[in-house]
Amino acid sequence: MKKSEAGPNESPRVGVLAIQGDYDAHAQALREAGAEPVLIRKPEQLAEIDGLIIPGGESTTFLKSLERDGFLGALREFVQTKPTFGTCAGCILLATEVTHPPQTSLGALNVAVERNAYGRQIDSSIHTAATALPGSPLEMVYIRAPRIVKTGEGVKVLAERDGFPVLVEQGHILAATFHPELSQDRRVHRRFVDLVRARLTRP
Amino acid sequence: MADSHNANGIFPPASGASLRLKVGLAEMLKGGVIMDVMNVEQARIAEEAGAVSVMALERVPAMIRAEGGVARMANPKLIREIIDTVSIPVMAKARIGHFAEAQILQELGVDFIDESEVLTPADEAHHIDKHAFKTPFVCGARNLGEALRRIAEGAAMIRTKGEAGTGDVVHAVQHMRQIVREMKALTVLSEQELYAAAKEHQAPYELVRMVAQAGKLPVPNFSAGGIATPADAALMMQLGAEAIFVGSGIFMKERATPLDVEKNPREREEAMSRAKAIVIATTHFNDPKILAEVSEQVTGTMKGLSAAAIEESQLLQTRGW
Numbered sequence: 001m002k003k004s005e006a007g008p009n010e011s012p013r014v015g016v017l018a019i020q021g022d023y024d025a026h027a028q029a030l031r032e033a034g035a036e037p038v039l040i041r042k043p044e045q046l047a048e049i050d051g052l053i054i055p056g057g058e059s060t061t062f063l064k065s066l067e068r069d070g071f072l073g074a075l076r077e078f079v080q081t082k083p084t085f086g087t088c089a090g091c092i093l094l095a096t097e098v099t100h101p102p103q104t105s106l107g108a109l110n111v112a113v114e115r116n117a118y119g120r121q122i123d124s125s126i127h128t129a130a131t132a133l134p135g136s137p138l139e140m141v142y143i144r145a146p147r148i149v150k151t152g153e154g155v156k157v158l159a160e161r162d163g164f165p166v167l168v169e170q171g172h173i174l175a176a177t178f179h180p181e182l183s184q185d186r187r188v189h190r191r192f193v194d195l196v197r198a199r200l201t202r203p
Numbered sequence: 204m205a206d207s208h209n210a211n212g213i214f215p216p217a218s219g220a221s222l223r224l225k226v227g228l229a230e231m232l233k234g235g236v237i238m239d240v241m242n243v244e245q246a247r248i249a250e251e252a253g254a255v256s257v258m259a260l261e262r263v264p265a266m267i268r269a270e271g272g273v274a275r276m277a278n279p280k281l282i283r284e285i286i287d288t289v290s291i292p293v294m295a296k297a298r299i300g301h302f303a304e305a306q307i308l309q310e311l312g313v314d315f316i317d318e319s320e321v322l323t324p325a326d327e328a329h330h331i332d333k334h335a336f337k338t339p340f341v342c343g344a345r346n347l348g349e350a351l352r353r354i355a356e357g358a359a360m361i362r363t364k365g366e367a368g369t370g371d372v373v374h375a376v377q378h379m380r381q382i383v384r385e386m387k388a389l390t391v392l393s394e395q396e397l398y399a400a401a402k403e404h405q406a407p408y409e410l411v412r413m414v415a416q417a418g419k420l421p422v423p424n425f426s427a428g429g430i431a432t433p434a435d436a437a438l439m440m441q442l443g444a445e446a447i448f449v450g451s452g453i454f455m456k457e458r459a460t461p462l463d464v465e466k467n468p469r470e471r472e473e474a475m476s477r478a479k480a481i482v483i484a485t486t487h488f489n490d491p492k493i494l495a496e497v498s499e500q501v502t503g504t505m506k507g508l509s510a511a512a513i514e515e516s517q518l519l520q521t522r523g524w
Contacts, residue, residue: 019486020234056231064253121314124224143227
């Protein structure tokens, strides 16, 4: 198995967890943001990548598949140190606490998340709002979205909706309750690829 | 990537927020299994096994086929109970052309409406105007023209029709191969030839042109109709399906008799083993080692009915136009 060897000037290899969900949209967004996407379906593949995206989809389905072959344990270890970006279901998986209903998680991001808090598909919506990212307001696509109801120590809020965080960062972890991969603006993915690159150059 | 579908390329922001949100939910279901359920206990099993969504209905296609009569939208009470039970998206079926059933389903908060040939059609000429709804629709298709006509009407997801309720995958294969072959054929035509192609497919020129440029449908392309085993799911995924619908394959024992998942623990376990195996097989559709492993864990399989033995007039797939 080949270890990742990307130098600071090369495209970093970024995995997209491909158990289920909109992993293709993320792979495309990564290409546009200057990274090389790799679809990840088995725990041993984690050794090949410099960072990981956990996409949108159904978090319950992700967990069922992760419970096989020690994948959950391997992933828990990975997200402790390696750059990881979760959107929607991915944000739920990264959180330390999940409610409505409660379920197990990777516990890497110091937030509490309430599933489907904005309602059903009929309540899905597109907003444009200011963020801490450089440039104009950002389009945000929410689909049966979860809500970050509490943030703990070390969590930086980069954007909000109705007073609740929707884009957060904690060291090497980035998470969004919306779907930047479904918009054409690549600022969020570029921020994550920068985060991956910064970790590569560190001695 | 063989299983690639660019969510952003074909429907740009200009196509409207509503359609983007509808196709967006379809994107989230990719690589997953949508399971037919007839009661709350089956819905629980489906969610626990890792289904991405459940389809709430009163009788699965195998029972509709065996029992006959008019098949309609499920009772809203049942749909509401299932919505209250699971955290995953809930789908339900409306009859072809029956927009009042669809209005009721939207009101109930159903996440996806299947305008389905499995139910008895309510209109012999017109499908539902799906643009008029906020809730996304999935529709069945046997060929590219049919798929594009449904997309023109506002469908946010296409699935092969196959032959529902048989446990025989042969027609799902035929429909998927035909749709993929017809899409490939469009990609090599010149701009001038696309007008005649649109006429042949009886589909809007703009949509034909989109497919010619992208080589795939502008909405996710799933598979349904006769998928009963992990191997069937893997087969359809390798043929180009982006997710799998399983109807009668999980909860049926004989053709008209469901497994008793409420009172019989052994039969509950059997349904769970089938459901779990199909979920894993859909994710790892390209990995024969895992497919062998999960197939081994399945106890019992739906008995099934050879699709070739069904009289033309009894086929469900010929409903819809």
